[in-house]
Amino acid sequence: MTDYYQKMNSWVPVDPDSGYTIHNLPFGIFSTPELSPRVGVALGDYIIDMRMLARLEFLEALCIDTTVFNRDSLNDYIDCGRDVWKKTRQILISLLRETDHDSPLKDHFEQVFVPRRRAMMHPPIKCQDYTDFYSSLEHATNVGKMFRPDNPLMPNWRHMPVGYHGRSSSLVTSGHEIIRPQGQIMPKDAEKPVFSASKALDFELEMAFIVGKKTEMGEQVPVDQTEDYIFGMVLFNDWSARDIQKWEYQPLGPFLGKSFASSMSPWVITMDALEPFRCEGPEQEPEVLPYLKQQKQATHFDINLSVEIRPGRYADLEVVSKSNAKFLYWSIDQQLAHQTVNGCNINIGDMMASGTISGPTHDSCGSLLELTKGGSSPILFKDGQTRTYLQDDDVVILRGHCEKNGIKVSFGHVRGYIGPAREPSK
Amino acid sequence: MTDYYQKMNSWVPVDPDSGYTIHNLPFGIFSTPELSPRVGVALGDYIIDMRMLARLEFLEALCIDTTVFNRDSLNDYIDCGRDVWKKTRQILISLLRETDHDSPLKDHFEQVFVPRRRAMMHPPIKCQDYTDFYSSLEHATNVGKMFRPDNPLMPNWRHMPVGYHGRSSSLVTSGHEIIRPQGQIMPKDAEKPVFSASKALDFELEMAFIVGKKTEMGEQVPVDQTEDYIFGMVLFNDWSARDIQKWEYQPLGPFLGKSFASSMSPWVITMDALEPFRCEGPEQEPEVLPYLKQQKQATHFDINLSVEIRPGRYADLEVVSKSNAKFLYWSIDQQLAHQTVNGCNINIGDMMASGTISGPTHDSCGSLLELTKGGSSPILFKDGQTRTYLQDDDVVILRGHCEKNGIKVSFGHVRGYIGPAREPSK
Numbered sequence: 001m002t003d004y005y006q007k008m009n010s011w012v013p014v015d016p017d018s019g020y021t022i023h024n025l026p027f028g029i030f031s032t033p034e035l036s037p038r039v040g041v042a043l044g045d046y047i048i049d050m051r052m053l054a055r056l057e058f059l060e061a062l063c064i065d066t067t068v069f070n071r072d073s074l075n076d077y078i079d080c081g082r083d084v085w086k087k088t089r090q091i092l093i094s095l096l097r098e099t100d101h102d103s104p105l106k107d108h109f110e111q112v113f114v115p116r117r118r119a120m121m122h123p124p125i126k127c128q129d130y131t132d133f134y135s136s137l138e139h140a141t142n143v144g145k146m147f148r149p150d151n152p153l154m155p156n157w158r159h160m161p162v163g164y165h166g167r168s169s170s171l172v173t174s175g176h177e178i179i180r181p182q183g184q185i186m187p188k189d190a191e192k193p194v195f196s197a198s199k200a201l202d203f204e205l206e207m208a209f210i211v212g213k214k215t216e217m218g219e220q221v222p223v224d225q226t227e228d229y230i231f232g233m234v235l236f237n238d239w240s241a242r243d244i245q246k247w248e249y250q251p252l253g254p255f256l257g258k259s260f261a262s263s264m265s266p267w268v269i270t271m272d273a274l275e276p277f278r279c280e281g282p283e284q285e286p287e288v289l290p291y292l293k294q295q296k297q298a299t300h301f302d303i304n305l306s307v308e309i310r311p312g313r314y315a316d317l318e319v320v321s322k323s324n325a326k327f328l329y330w331s332i333d334q335q336l337a338h339q340t341v342n343g344c345n346i347n348i349g350d351m352m353a354s355g356t357i358s359g360p361t362h363d364s365c366g367s368l369l370e371l372t373k374g375g376s377s378p379i380l381f382k383d384g385q386t387r388t389y390l391q392d393d394d395v396v397i398l399r400g401h402c403e404k405n406g407i408k409v410s411f412g413h414v415r416g417y418i419g420p421a422r423e424p425s426k
Numbered sequence: 427m428t429d430y431y432q433k434m435n436s437w438v439p440v441d442p443d444s445g446y447t448i449h450n451l452p453f454g455i456f457s458t459p460e461l462s463p464r465v466g467v468a469l470g471d472y473i474i475d476m477r478m479l480a481r482l483e484f485l486e487a488l489c490i491d492t493t494v495f496n497r498d499s500l501n502d503y504i505d506c507g508r509d510v511w512k513k514t515r516q517i518l519i520s521l522l523r524e525t526d527h528d529s530p531l532k533d534h535f536e537q538v539f540v541p542r543r544r545a546m547m548h549p550p551i552k553c554q555d556y557t558d559f560y561s562s563l564e565h566a567t568n569v570g571k572m573f574r575p576d577n578p579l580m581p582n583w584r585h586m587p588v589g590y591h592g593r594s595s596s597l598v599t600s601g602h603e604i605i606r607p608q609g610q611i612m613p614k615d616a617e618k619p620v621f622s623a624s625k626a627l628d629f630e631l632e633m634a635f636i637v638g639k640k641t642e643m644g645e646q647v648p649v650d651q652t653e654d655y656i657f658g659m660v661l662f663n664d665w666s667a668r669d670i671q672k673w674e675y676q677p678l679g680p681f682l683g684k685s686f687a688s689s690m691s692p693w694v695i696t697m698d699a700l701e702p703f704r705c706e707g708p709e710q711e712p713e714v715l716p717y718l719k720q721q722k723q724a725t726h727f728d729i730n731l732s733v734e735i736r737p738g739r740y741a742d743l744e745v746v747s748k749s750n751a752k753f754l755y756w757s758i759d760q761q762l763a764h765q766t767v768n769g770c771n772i773n774i775g776d777m778m779a780s781g782t783i784s785g786p787t788h789d790s791c792g793s794l795l796e797l798t799k800g801g802s803s804p805i806l807f808k809d810g811q812t813r814t815y816l817q818d819d820d821v822v823i824l825r826g827h828c829e830k831n832g833i834k835v836s837f838g839h840v841r842g843y844i845g846p847a848r849e850p851s852k
Contacts, residue, residue, distance in 0.1 A: 128554055129595050134678060147677070154676050159619050160610055164678035165591040165685070169555050169771050170643060179644040181768035184586055184715060193585050195715050217596060217687065218605040218848045244768065250580050251573070252560060252590035253679020256768040259591070261643065289610065289621050342607035342670065342682040343848065345595050422644045422769065 004275040007406050009098045014044035019401045019410015022096050025089060026267035027074055030119040037072040037122050041092060042267055046113040053112055058095060062087055073126040074268065075349045078212050082228045089272050121266035123173040125210055125349040130171060131339060132238055132353045133163035135330035139358040142370045147246065158286060161330035161338045167259035173266045174414040178239055180392065180421040181260040186247040197421035198241035200375060201390040205307050205366030205398055207325055208236040208353035209332050210268060217345045223337035224295050230332060233274065235265040235398045235414045236353045242369055265414035273409050277302045277402040279326050291341055292334050299331035303400050305357060310395035311385045317397060318381055320371060323357050323364040392420045430701040433832050435524045440470035445827045445836015448522050451515060452693035453500055453658065456545040463498040463548050467518060468693055472539040479538055484521060488513055499552040500694065501775045504638050508654045515698050547692035549599040551636055551775040556597060557765060558664055558779045559589035561756035565784040568796045573672065584712060587756035587764045593685035599692045600840040604665055606818065606847040607686040612673040623847035624667035626801060627816040631733050631792030631824055633751055634662040634779035635758045636694060643771045649763035650721050656758060659700065661691035661824045661840045662779045668795055691840040699835050703728045703828040705752050717767055718760050725757035729826050731783060736821035737811045743823060744807055746797060749783050749790045818846045
């Protein structure tokens with residue numbers, strides 16, 4: 001049961017192509033017209049109602065206050081700690097795995113298994129602080145060339161996972177409308193800025209990890225001891241208004257060009273589910289400082305990522321980019337070690353996003369800024385439409401999944417719909 | 427009672443020099459060995475226990491659930507809205523003002539009035555998102571000259587209140603130890619960075635306002651309609667490690683050079699208490715965009731600020747800077763309008779800090795970076811010691827007060843003690 005690489009099946013019917021397999025068991029917050037928001041675990045087309053599972057006394061071995069499953073965020077469950085996360089997974093696998101004998105759960109199927117199509121998903125965590133890193137060498141180089149042609153990659157970039165603090169109030173989950181932001185824009189060759197709705201609204205293909213254990217001020221998380229501190233990962237879209245960002249970002253970094261919204265996928269994939277998909281990251285040259293130096297080789301994760309756009313209300317979704325989390329230069333362990341090296345305290349539910357994940361080829365770029373070369377080379381869709389940046393009524397979907405030796409683990413997707421700018425007040 | 431400018435006295439003994447007068451009535455969270463953390467209002471050497479005041483039915487006219495006073499943050503009280511803030515002030519003034527007849531509160535003095543020296547103060551609010559602006563023209567110019575000699579003031583600076591998202595996990599209140607941060611530093615003329623405790627630890631003299639009403643995503647707070655959205659103000663010290671900041675800040679702005687700690691004063695001065703001290707701000711040239719254009723003239727506040735340093739454990743406190751909030755270029759209304767112009771939603775308890783408040787003269791600079799000209803011109807203390815940046819065991823105290831026509835309103839102080847860097851984990 002602890003061998004991550006041994007293929008298992010569940011007695012619960014699961015579409016073989018579905019990534020919501022018994023190997024996945026991702027955590028989220030769901031509700032139905034009858035059920036208040038609570039913790040659920042996805043399996044196939046179902047959600048396991050963890051509150052009901054606890055009430056039926058299947059989770060006694062956890063030895064925790066199981067009211068943590070009757071919450072509208074995962075934070076209290078996460079606070080139970082890594083031993084409980086692992087034990088929960090073991091219990092679920094033993095209850096769900098196909099074996100010679102019948103699972104005791106079969107007698108409670110209707111009570112415990114909620115059809116996913118009946119459920120509404122909520123943001124999985126309450127996040128106080130959200131950091132956005134900038135950990136893709138390709139993205140940093142591509143963007144650097146456009147914003148600073150003479151100086152694309154800053155001298156610090158290969159020495160540290162550069163990042164900034166994001167705005168956590170505007171974190172939303174899949175399906176939330178993204179209202180086109182307004183603000184100051186400096187038109188090309190103009191002498192003064194204008195007020196306008198953004199004309200360069202973009203997505204950013206990212207992943208984020210969720211902090212699983214708090215630290216006190218002054219404490220550092222060593223780069224090779226991050227296991228207790230990372231609960232799991234989600235897909236993340238850091239919506240960006242490039243025109244607002246370009247005018248505002250010096251010298252203090254991105255602000256209103258980002259703070260209007262960021263979307264996360266509703267299912268949190270645990271680190272145990274991701275373990276079989278570990279892989280090596282790129283060689284880091286020059287050598288990093290000791291606090292960033294990892295002993296293990298398999299510091300990265302092989303997660304296939306894609307971006308689809310539906311250009312307008314009546315069009316079809318089309319894939320515009322395919323990338324992979326393994327392309328990232330900096331690992332999540334290095335990000336966490338860097339975030340805390342100055343003694344900055346972290347809290348359960350904090351999110352740390354990767355930054356845009358671009359690959360080595362043009363069709364693996366993780367933003368329209370890169371895919372359209374700064375808006376100069378539009379994307380052509382099958383119905384003849386073109387896009388440089390996103391228009392109202394467009395839909396953007398990020399997807400992610402891992403696959404190896406017949407084992408599949410899906411991140412599902414995170415979807416955003418672009419709504420028109422609101423009438424400015426007054 | 428609604429005439430802000432009419433001098434009043436209280437029957438409670440208040441040192442005439444004290445700024446905790448009946449005109450002030452600041453809100454905070456206190457506890458004593460006997461009393462759990464709760465809402466208090468300062469007056470002279472006392473704290474009014476608002477929970478007890480409610481229990482004695484002096485606050486019935488508020489028509490609110492008075493358990494909001496039995497909390498460890500002001501957030502729930504603030505959530506009652508501006509009408510309640512104003513009515514609370516009226517009730518307190520009518521109970522505390524010296525008149526011909528005895529206040530009914532006199533019979534309950536021992537129950538309601540807690541000596542301030544017996545109280546421990548806690549952070550007054552729970553803050554999810556904290557923004558740091560950069561709103562002093564003098565500071566931006568002084569610092570810009572050092573970091574970017576050829577390009578001190580960015581072209582965007584006079585068009586918008588530039589700001590960045592700060593880290594809210596490390597917000598603390600007065601008295602909290604500030605642990606010297608460690609991190610990457612690029613020594614002058616070196617080829618690669620080193621790991622080190624910061625050798626350029628600095629304070630920043632700032633003020634911050636506290637958001638009093640939430641907005642939804644897409645909503646904008648108009649610059650002339652901010653009253654409901656601002657509960658009050660505090661002193662704010664945005665501790666900064668200049669050497670870490672200098673190496674990391676491009677292109678995404680300050681991160682670990684700031685995120686290790688920021689300190690706020692424990693008493694929140696309400697906007698009603700500050701009303702008599704309104705004044706004009708500096709002329710803004712070029713003219714700002716309409717969403718930042720204010721109708722009223724008195725957009726700023728005349729708040730005297732000072733910084734004291736105690737160099738080491740055995741020295742005396744000495745004033746190293748005197749500044750004033752009226753020197754700020756951008757008003758708090760403009761900051762709030764800018765923060766929300768892109769539709770970014772705000773929450774009760776969000777903090778928006780001013781950025782370092784430097785005045786026009788050298789002795790009004792709000793940071794050591796400026797006072798010591800980037801560390802090249804040390805400060806000489808009376809006992810012969812010198813400082814460029816802060817050393818372990820140093821103490822920094824920020825103070826603030828308003829005074830006009832015999833009316834005095836004090837912000838008290840915010841104190842930070844510099845503790846040594848922790849042993850790095852392995």
